Amino acid sequence: MxxxxxxxxxxxxxxxxxxxxxxxxxxxxxxxxxxxxxxxxxxxxxxxxxxxxxxxxxxxxxxxxxxxxxxxxxVAGLPAVEPRPSSKTYRVCDRGTGRGYEGVRIVTVTVAPECPRCGGPRGEARPHRFSEDGAWYIVDKWSNGCGHTDSYDAVLAEYRKLVAQLEEAEQRDAARAVKAGPAQAGEYTAAVLLLNTAAAETRGLLARHGAQYLDMRGETEAARRIQEELKRRSGAMSARQAATFLVELAAARQACDRCENGRVNYQAEDGEFVSLRCPTCRRDVVPNA
Ligand SMILES: [Zn+2]
Ligand SMILES: [Zn+2]
Incomplete structure (x- = not known):
């Protein structure tokens, strides 16, 4: 051309x-x-x-x-314009792939911020409430400035493709980590190896399942730390990410100089002695009697 x-x-x-x-x-x-x-x-x-x-x-x-x-x-002038998002999140209807009526399931998808047809920015989500079979649901509707319409099915397919690619990449990543040998992860070294091995075997393994597996294998403290982190990330974490998290936590613990064995002790203004769990080390600590 x-x-x-x-x-x-x-x-x-x-x-x-x-x-x-x-x-x-x-x-x-x-x-x-x-x-x-x-x-x-x-x-x-x-x-x-x-x-x-x-x-x-x-x-x-x-x-x-x-x-x-x-x-x-x-973009010249003020006020500053909103930065371009790196992705868009919408709640969409999933009606299954079968021919018959399967009811409706609401799925939250994270997809590209652009229209797949022309590359224009996707529209802002507007909540839309509807009822079906006697139940109420909330989904998102949006219209793209370019005029192209995203169907729920197309957006679901785009999302599933992205998830599959991500899961594949993480599986490869975990296999590579297993091949490289045990990570330097202090007391979590065994747990990290278990997690990576499981994530390399099972594509798409979730951190939640990884934590259960560690718990069964006697790595209870590591399992608790993952469950804690899962709450913090509101549930979105893979087993491979959990392994990385444990390596980082072990490194943070090693470098921590704020506590004594996972406890931060100080005297409060009212003269009371306070002992808190160190937020960097995140060790399990027994409350003082
Ligand atoms: Zn478009
Ligand atoms: Zn600490």
Whole structure:
């Protein structure tokens, strides 16, 4: 494909008319040319319409015709515009894949922030309440500025593909860790090896199941720390991530100089002696009698 001329003056005029709103600058034949255009827009290099440098932001995303879409927005002035999200989260209806009626299940999906057809930003979620078979449900509805509609089925498929890719990558990661030999994880060394071995065997193994497994194998303290961390992350953690978490916790413990054996002891203003569990070490500590 030869050189493509885009009407950047018109793009800039449209973007300036609606500061903060993304405008399609062009669809480039390759991802390399798209990426180069993103850089040139931000720096206003060989693109005089976008001067002065720094007044426009740009990003690139796949376009359904196989090219790379470049979107830009005018950001000069105040107040600062919202940063572009790295993903979008929506609650959608899952009606199963069978032919018959299977009822409805609400699934929270995290997907790309762009429309898969044109690369334009996906819309903001608006809660929508509905009833079915005598039960009430809340899902999200959104409309994309580009005018393309995301169906719940398409978004679910996109999400499941992302999850499968992530699970595959984590499985490979865990296998690599097992091959590399036991990690330096202090008292968790055995637990980390168990977790990595299990995560390498079972694709998509969750931290919750990893913790149960550790508990059964006598690694009860490690299992409790994972359960604690799971609560903190509101349940979203894989067994592979749990193994990484234990390695980090062991390192933090080793470096901790704030406590004595997992306890922070001090005298409060009223003269009372207080002994708290160290938030860095997170050891189980027996309360003082
Ligand atoms: Zn679109
Ligand atoms: Zn400590």
């Amino acid at each position: 030869g050189h493509i001329r885009f009407d950047h003056r018109a793009v800039v005029a449209a973007a300036k008319a609606e500061r903060g709103t993304w405008v399609l600058a062009g669809v480039y034949p390759t991802s390399m040319s798209g990426k180069a255009a993103v850089l040139r827009i931000a720096l206003a290099r060989r693109m005089p319409s976008y001067e002065p440098a720094g007044t426009f932001e740009a990003y690139h995303a796949p376009h359904e015709d196989g090219g790379t879409a470049v979107w830009t927005r005018y």
